[in-house]
Amino acid sequence: MPPRASTNARGLLLSLGAIALVGGSMAGGWWLGQRNQRSAGDLAQVAVERQADQLRQRLAEGSASEAEQQRLVQLLLALNQQEEATALLEQLADQQPQRWQLRLLLAELHRNNNNRSAAERELRQLLNLSPNRIEALQLMALLQFEQGRGSEAQAQLKAQIERASKPAIEPQVLPLGLLLGDLQQRMGQKAAAAATYTKLAAEFPRDPRPLLALALLRQEQGDSKGAQEALAQARNRQPGSKDTRLDQVAASWGISNLRQGKPAKEPSPATTAPTPEPRSTP
Numbered sequence: 427m428p429p430r431a432s433t434n435a436r437g438l439l440l441s442l443g444a445i446a447l448v449g450g451s452m453a454g455g456w457w458l459g460q461r462n463q464r465s466a467g468d469l470a471q472v473a474v475e476r477q478a479d480q481l482r483q484r485l486a487e488g489s490a491s492e493a494e495q496q497r498l499v500q501l502l503l504a505l506n507q508q509e510e511a512t513a514l515l516e517q518l519a520d521q522q523p524q525r526w527q528l529r530l531l532l533a534e535l536h537r538n539n540n541n542r543s544a545a546e547r548e549l550r551q552l553l554n555l556s557p558n559r560i561e562a563l564q565l566m567a568l569l570q571f572e573q574g575r576g577s578e579a580q581a582q583l584k585a586q587i588e589r590a591s592k593p594a595i596e597p598q599v600l601p602l603g604l605l606l607g608d609l610q611q612r613m614g615q616k617a618a619a620a621a622t623y624t625k626l627a628a629e630f631p632r633d634p635r636p637l638l639a640l641a642l643l644r645q646e647q648g649d650s651k652g653a654q655e656a657l658a659q660a661r662n663r664q665p666g667s668k669d670t671r672l673d674q675v676a677a678s679w680g681i682s683n684l685r686q687g688k689p690a691k692e693p694s695p696a697t698t699a700p701t702p703e704p705r706s707t708p
Contacts, residue, residue, distance in 0.1 A: 474501055485514075492525070499531075508539060519548075526552055530561055542569055557586070560601045567609050576613045580606065600630050607639055619643055627659075634660035 481498040484490040490498070495518055502511035512535055519528040529552045536545035546569055552562045563583070570579035583606045590596040603626045610619035620643055626636035637660035645653035 474504060477501060478505065492522075503535075508535070511535065512539075523555065526556065526559065526562075530565065533562075533565055537565070537569060542573060545569055558590075558598045558602075560598075560605065563602070564605055567605060571609065571612055576609060579609055580613075583609065595629055600626060600633060600635070603629075604635060604639060607643075611643065616643065616647060632663055634663040637663070 478498060478501040481490060481494055481501065484494060485498060495514075499511050499514055499518075502508075502514065512532070515528060515532040515535065519525070519532055522528060529548050533545040533548040533552070536542070536548060546566065549562050549566045549569070552559060553566070556562070563586075567579040567583065570576060583602055587599055587602050587606065590599045590602065603622055607619045607622040607626075610616075610622060620640060623636045623640040623643065626633075627640065630636060637656045641653045641656035641660060644650075644656060
């Protein structure tokens, strides 16, 4: 008679069998989970495609509302159907020139597809109708900067600011100047940007935005005291305002007495100055 397996050997075999069973269950559960996730993703994809087909039909019938047309563009982009989305946007922008947002979106789509010449063409068409459309000017400046034409963008903005400053300073000088300052910062011209913001702060004594831009610039340069002073001056231009954005910036810099319009004391040598947040790129 063959010898019986020892208790230890039998226990080892049982343990291995249990591990195999658990492993098989886990593998089966993982496979089922993946299958369920794929099924949910497939169902969502089918639902998006079905909705897009319905909106295509309404568009072909001429019964699609403006909101439905915009929704169709969004669905096409979600389905990664870039060519159809671009063609639809071109059609809608030509049919509805008063909806400038369509042509701006078309320009952004061209830029995202690395077709910068087409993006610039759409923006020029938009700016021909509305030369001071700041959203179009922002994207145009970004396009030119990305193509190494920052000096050209600066010259154009300065010319527009000069035209809008005679015989009297017009309101659009402020957004144009803020855009110029941002472009100068991107090009590494920090002193020129600071001068632009300082000039705007003098020309628009009730608006806090130039001083806020100056404060952010100084903070990036490591000038905490100058940043706090500019931020406090910006806050003084909004007495009693419920807008808390300046206070949020101040809190991120560790300034507690901004509402009293007093710059915070300089940190002691043992105190580390707060690190400025990185600038976001459009």
